Amino acid sequence: MCGIAGIISNKRNLEASLHSMSSTLKHRGPDNQSFKVFDNLGMAHTRLSIIDLSNDANxxxxxxxxxxTIIFNGEIYNYKELKNDLIKEGCFFNTSSDTEVILNGYSIHGSQFFRKVRGFFALAIxxxxxxxxxxxxxVYGKKPIYYSFAGSEFLFASELKAIRSEIDATIKINYDAISHYLWKGYFVDGDTIDSSIQVLHPGVSMEVNLDSLEHHTHSFDQIEINLSHGKSRDIKQIESELEKSINYRMIADVPISFMLSGGIDSSLVSYFGSKDTHIDTYYIGYGEKEDQFRDLSIYVSERIRSNHHIHDLMLPDFAKILDMMIDIFDEPFADYSAIPSFEIYKIISKKTKVAISGDGADEIFCGYKDSRLFLLREYLNFTFKDKGQINYLDSIYGLLNSRNKSMRYLGYMISYLMLNEGHFSATTFRGGWNHNTRKISMTTEGYQLTGKDNIEKKEILNFINSGNSPMERYLNYELKKLTYDFLVKVDRTSMANSLEVRSPFLDRKMLEMLPNPSIRSMVGxxxxxxxxxxxxxxxxxxxITRVKKEGFTPPLGKWMTSDSGFGALKKLQKNDFIRSLFKDESLSNMTRDRASVVNNQARxxxxxxxxxWYDRNFE
Known part of the structure; x- marks a missing residue:
């Protein structure tokens, strides 16, 4: 794992700029920092050495x-097989690194070579x-590339801070993008908080001419889940492919550790990872006396005989936590599971450079509870194209009044599904500041600036176009969230600690080998x-299978109602930028007592x- 940066410019000292940019990315690659200048192009690289530790691989x-010439951030797990294929095609190699494999592969096959890769990457050639x-x-977008066309110059880097260090202009706040941030807590579709800086889309190549800065993009790969109504998939084949994917991710010239939360995904990964070697596993909790997942992580650790490390994240200082979030992400990012992620990665990084996690299983194997709603919608044949009303009222009434808790829950789900298209989508994509809450709580200027209800309309349309059935739409929409939320969180919080995190479930080839899953085989x-x-x-x-799923989320409401939390909330109510967007009355109502804070904790x-973020950049 590494950091990359570069500039196309005819009017600056490229070496000085590259040195400045790479210094902001040193945490991504503390083992080596190098750069080269080619006429009006400068390329910089910071290296975290994991495969081929020699200087030849710099x-x-x-x-x-x-x-x-390449600068490359990522890991290619099947590089040995690809290398043998390229040797047969006449390539010569000077190192044992995966970087040289992807460089030579591109020189022969162009960006289509990337489809053969088992791994992840962000690169410039x-x-x-x-x-x-x-x-x-x-294709998953696990590693980022930010870029900016700044006048007669072009800049790119692994993080926003590297580009901002070389752009003199004041940040241009992207209010259209803020509307999605307010709703979901992160940015999507190539947007950032700064309208002058974009993110390259996953599975995409962009070619820039060094003389004219003319550019074009093309998609070399895309990932999409297509469901079937046929037979169930072979469980043994799934197990075999998962084990193979895990074994690939254990290839390294440094020690490897495993995340073990006690849930399904990390337990599977740790189990197969421990088959042929003794491993270290890590768990983080919140100091609760009753913690079933801590107990389950111990249970799995004892079964696989791992060296298990248990840590607790106690009540944080909110001022320090907020600064940490801005330091890591460079822009607003409100997924608060980033807090424990950062802490556990910091602990792991003291002993190793690589950790393996269970990320991606929920998206690929229907792990979220909402998937059951979409399955029921399929059963009822109540799709977006079907605008007619289905008379289930008598049945629903009986279910809602049943003495059986499961039957009552079923009644609630069916009632939920009978909402019209817009409400169904909006409630399923529940978040923080949706259209209704923004309209009520924001100032007139703030509501107009953030696009009124345009973001919801756009997302509903994107959802409808993301598949041929409700379940397909849901799963493919979750893949999008994976890219723009979860993988952003993992990349920044791990790289802030100079740690590479590998995700066996996000193996592109694994999904190819297990095509067209049956709906009923995945979820009931x-x-x-x-x-x-x-x-x-x-x-x-x-x-492990008998425990209700919980997310990797801290007790935010409890923390917010501490002295440190209330102190931060008082500062929020006095913040001029927030007050320009939100009514004073709305802010007061959300913070008037502990219950109000807990009920509005995410918002x-x-x-x-x-x-x-605003204070750090404009005051």
Whole structure:
């Protein structure tokens, strides 16, 4: 894992600029910092050495013909197989690094070579013959590339801070993008808080001409879940592919650790990872006396005989936590599970450079509870195209009044599904400041600035176009959230600690080998992630399958109602930027007592991060 940066410019000292940019990315690659200048192009790289620890694998790296030069952030797990194929095609290699493999592969096959890769990457390749620079990003978007066309210059980097360090202009707040941030707590579709800086889309290459700065993009890969109504998938095949994916991610020239939360995903990954070697596993809790997932992590650790490390994250100082969020993300980012993520990665990084996690399983194997709603919608044949009313009223009445808790829950779900299209989508994509809450709580100017209800309309349309059935739409929409929320969180919080996190469930080839899953094999009305639970049971870990899923989230409401939390909330109410967007009365109502704070904790945290970002950049 590394940091990359570069500039196309005819009017600055490129070496000085590259030094400045790479210094902001040193945490992403503390082992080596290097750069090269080619006429009006500068390329910089900070390296976290994991495969081929020699200096020969440092970057920028140029191929044997002298035509292509690469800076690369990521890991290619099947690089040995790809290397053998390229040798047969006439390539020569000077190192044992995966960087040289992707460089030579691109020199022969172009960006289509990336489809053969098992791994993740964000890279830049200079073509000295065509005088072009190509930026590319893996299909999940696990590694970032930010870029900016700033007048007659072009800048790119792994993080916003590297670009901002070289742009003199004041940040241009992207209010259209803020509307999505207020709603969900993160930015999407290539947007950032700064309208002059964008993010390259996953599975996309962008080619920039060094002389004219003319550029074009094309998609070399995309990922989409297509469901079937046929037979169930072979559980043994799923298990085999998962184990193979885990084994690939254990390839490194440094020690590797595992995240073990006690849930289904991390338990499976740790179980298979421990088959042929003794591993270290890590758990983080919140100091609660009763913590079933801590107990489950111990249970799994004892079964696999891992060296288990348990840590507790206690009540934080809110001022320090808010500053940490801005330091790491460079823009507002309100997924508060980033707090424990940062803390556990900091602990792991003291002993190793690599950790393996269970990220992505919920999206690929139907792990979220909302998937059951969409399954029920399929059963009722009540799709977006069907505007007619189905008379289930008598049945619903009986279910809602049933003495059986499960039957009552079923009644609530069916009632939920019978809402019209707009309400169904909006409530399913529940978040912080949606259209209704913004309209009530924001000032007239703030509501107009953030696009009124445009973001909801856009997202509903995107959702409808993301599949051929309610369940397909839901799963593909969750993949989008994975890219723009969860993977952003993992990348920044791990890289802030110079730690690489690998995710076996997010293996592009694994999904290819398990195509067109059957809906019923993945999820039931009362059970999610059915396939992975079967694998756990077959390997003697059935205890894990009987526990209700919980997210990796801290007790934010409890923290917010502490002295430190209330102190931060008082500052929020006095923040001029927030007061220009939100009515004083609305802010007061949300913070008038502990119950109000707890009920509005996600919305308040969203605003606290936004206000702290504004203060750090404009005061």
């Amino acid at each position: 970057q920028p790296m140029t191929d044997n013909n002298g035509r292509f 200079y073509d000295s013959r065509k005088r072009t620079l190509t930026l590319s990003r893996d 009305i009362f059970e999610t992630k059915k396939e992975l639970k079967k694998i756990l049971r077959s390997n003697g870990l059935d205890k 308040l945290w969203n605003l606290m991060v936004l206000s702290r």
